[in-house]
Amino acid sequence: MTLKWHWLPTVVIGSWLSYRWVSRLAVAPQPLTVRRSDVRYDRTPTLFIPGWGGHAWTYNRLLRWLAQQGYGHKVLTVRVDWRGNPHFVGHWDGLATNPLIQVLFDHSLTRDYQPQIGWITQILRVLKQRYGVTAYNAVAHSWGGSAAIHSWLLHGQATDLPQLRRLLLLGAPVDESVTGGPADVAYQRLRAAGHHLRANGRETVINVYGTLTGRQTDGSVPVQQVRALRPVLAASSVVYREIHVPRTSHGQLHASPRMWRFIGKTIWGDNQKAANPNSVNG
Template sequence: MKKWIWGSLGVILIGAVILQVLLLWGTSEQPLRTDNLHSNLEYSDVPTLLIPGWGGNAWTYRKLITSYQKQNVAQKTMTIHVTPTGKVKVKGTVAKKKNALIQLIFDWNYTKDYQPQTVWLTSVLKVLHDKYHVTRLNIVAHSWGGSAFVHAMADSKSLQREISFPKVILLGTPVDEGVDEGVSYTKAQKQKTTDQNYEQLIKKFQKFSPASTITFYNLMGSIDGEQTDGSVPNVQSMFLKNLLHSDWARYYQAVYANTDHTALHQRKKILENIMQILWSKRALVQK
């Protein structure tokens, strides 16, 4: 009986290890076909960093990357792994690559909050600038990955000076987690937050001085007609507006019906909208 138990545990453990390896395996790269480019899209030298949320892995943006490469819209040219100790490992390049996608993977992404990811992401951004000469970078970030990015930006004066972030797309990102679900944005403005991280952000953004204008796209989901994607209340995401100043920021938001937290990086409609935001030659209408 004991042998059977230990044998079963061994099989489960091996299966778990194999699954984790697969979840950390970066999406395959497929270069752009230069003889079949879309005339309605820009092919830009500005790369895009794909940041997963809590528990996110290579699967988070696999559909996005695969779809864009299949449509000949963009190409994944770099994979960045961050070890549990914070070591940054880079494979690939963005030099002379049009519409380059950078797939970021945290090898251990099951932390109690997003503070470790904030530190790791700061290191990633510094490596991209110092070693790969990235001075302009678009961002797509899901959930706590977006929270980590906003904090990394606010925490580092050097990043504010050295890297421009033309377009920042946040997918279901909580900014003020001290707001309860069901409270309207207007009403929540009058309440005192219990989120100390948000209070710190407010102070830091008063001194925020980016290298150039940042356009933020705050994309949220709604399930069962409620103002929540099932994991993050939309009002928590909307508090991003409180951090921004018209001198250096533009702000757009959209709420997608029948869309839960995971679907924000999986639904075809949203992937098409992200593509339009990043590379369309047509100006987007504010929502």
Template structure:
């Protein structure tokens, strides 16, 4: 477990010892800011720490909600991480990558031009310029609260589905998308079925 403070201080608990497929949890000591940008900076510090101190060259990522938003911005905003830490499998749970589009919209690529989210447009350019030369698998998992087909109650599907537009520039990315019915934003990381599915994605277990 790694904790990171707003000033960038890091401390850890537990052992790593170069274990294959070790499980590492990242926690922010304070994440109640008005935006997710301070957490992007803190997470970048953590990822650099993992790479430099533990020489991690290839990782899987599981992230819920803004945790995924922060990760993709941290990784895409760092040429060093792109050059020294490869992604393998990325599992996003209810992660918004674009936050200006209405939940009444269905995904279409042309919505890139309708977006007024400056953070999304920055990410779009960073993804386009990413010199990706190896395969990556991205799993975009969403929930639909009871009675709705467009939102998990907190994040509209369209704001997660715009991830398709980001990965389109890279043929080596295999994109998977799944919506769990009658599942709220909170339940995405609590329901046993979903946790088992994630375990199967990462480790091939049922």
């Protein structure tokens, strides 16, 4: 029995390393082989940003599906290492084919999403410097969405960053304070940054949240934490929409085929309007 226990640390460490390796296996870049008549194509990249504990699996299936359905195709993987340095893998020729960029964080189990704010901002800076990107879309889940909205509001006016076009948030908590508890400092800072928004901006923010039957939560994020974004953008020219997806858990917001169809039509649909995930077909 003693000899068996001696092997336990090796097994645990080996399993963890195997998980880390497999979780970083992002879907490979691929050309766009299918074009749809109901999709608008341009060279604006769309970033796919995972939440806390997110990994390559978060969006691998979605990215494959988007390419198969002709909405867009993956061109780059951006992996942020433990020191916060972004590494770009892949080739992007700048063609108007709805390029998709998968973002991965080596340190995905952070105490909060503050580090991700800086990492996302740096990724955007490099995209402009290296690839000449002037505008971008983003699909962001959970804390990835929290970081993305902070990056945009706090730093989006910088001239060395591309301008946001469309931001699709999936179950992103914005105000994580609790009744009777201390205020969420990050949320207070976000509200104070609202004056940074351009008066003539054309940004669109689509804030999606799920609920489980009979509950005001998706199982991880309460509805009020998501909808707290509304007063932040209320006085701006930003096009803001909230979309409720009932009977949908936190993980299903990015992993459900119903949501994949919604994401495709919302970001690249010919009419550029946010559809209802419960009624989207094709």
